[in-house]
Amino acid sequence: xxxxxxxxxxxxxxxxxxxxxxxxxxxxxxxxxxxxxxxxxxxxxxxxxxxxxxxxxxxxxxxxxxxxxxxxxxxxxxxxxxxxxxxxxxxxxxxxxxxxxxxxxx
Amino acid sequence: xxxxxxxxxxxxxxxxxxxxxxxxxxxxxxxxxxxxxxxxxxxxxxxxxxxxxxxxxxxxxxxxxxxxxxxxxxxxxxxxxxxxxxxxxxxxxxxxxxxxxxxxxxxxxxxxxxxxxxxxx
Numbered sequence: 001x002x003x004x005x006x007x008x009x010x011x012x013x014x015x016x017x018x019x020x021x022x023x024x025x026x027x028x029x030x031x032x033x034x035x036x037x038x039x040x041x042x043x044x045x046x047x048x049x050x051x052x053x054x055x056x057x058x059x060x061x062x063x064x065x066x067x068x069x070x071x072x073x074x075x076x077x078x079x080x081x082x083x084x085x086x087x088x089x090x091x092x093x094x095x096x097x098x099x100x101x102x103x104x105x106x
Numbered sequence: 107x108x109x110x111x112x113x114x115x116x117x118x119x120x121x122x123x124x125x126x127x128x129x130x131x132x133x134x135x136x137x138x139x140x141x142x143x144x145x146x147x148x149x150x151x152x153x154x155x156x157x158x159x160x161x162x163x164x165x166x167x168x169x170x171x172x173x174x175x176x177x178x179x180x181x182x183x184x185x186x187x188x189x190x191x192x193x194x195x196x197x198x199x200x201x202x203x204x205x206x207x208x209x210x211x212x213x214x215x216x217x218x219x220x221x222x223x224x225x226x227x
Contacts, residue, residue, distance in 0.1 A: 032211075034213040036151075042219075043219055043220065044143075044201075044217055046206075046213055049212075049213035056215070087150065087151055095141075097150060097152065099150050
């Protein structure tokens with residue numbers, strides 16, 4: 001099973017700041033990595049697929065990069081609605097999710 | 107409007123069975139693979155099972171293999187999950203999710219709100 005490790009577990013930032021979230025895979029997943037956002041009481045929302053492609057309707061401040069084992073989700077300038085939990089997911093070998101990064105308001 | 111609505115959750119004793127359903131609307135159901143993803147209370151996401159557009163490719167997480175069965179009814183636009191031999195650790199909110207493509211291997215672009223399954227004596 002491919003294990004995804006996200007860091008940090010919690011990230012405390014202020015609106016307007018840049019957020020950088022990391023996801024590391026235990027073995028190469030090529031570019032088969034997605035990022036999801038989940039707010040309390042809501043279903044997850046797809047942000048990025050195949051490492052760097054924004055999903056439909058996702059603002060340009062969200063961007064993804066990486067390949068192989070190391071991936072990054074960047075939010076260029078945080079809006080109040082961006083504070084949530086973020087998960088990475090690999091689809092190289094069926095599916096696994098990372099444990100999540102909680103992005104909280106500082 | 108593209109929508110997924112889950113049903114069938116509830117409180118069940120260990121060892122018993124439950125069948126979850128997911129009603130799909132607003133898109134051509136048989137063009138896409140479908141999945142079940144669960145989330146235990148206060149925990150992260152766990153992929154449970156997936157099925158491609160024509161049921162030709164099916165996969166399960168090791169934690170449910172041999173106990174859960176995924177199926178789909180393309181004529182009625184429904185996805186199902188038959189859960190047998192339930193355990194306390196199966197307690198979770200179960201989400202139905204649509205893949206971006208017909209392939210079972212793709213990201214999930216539409217999610218339902220979930221149906222809660224509680225396994226307890």
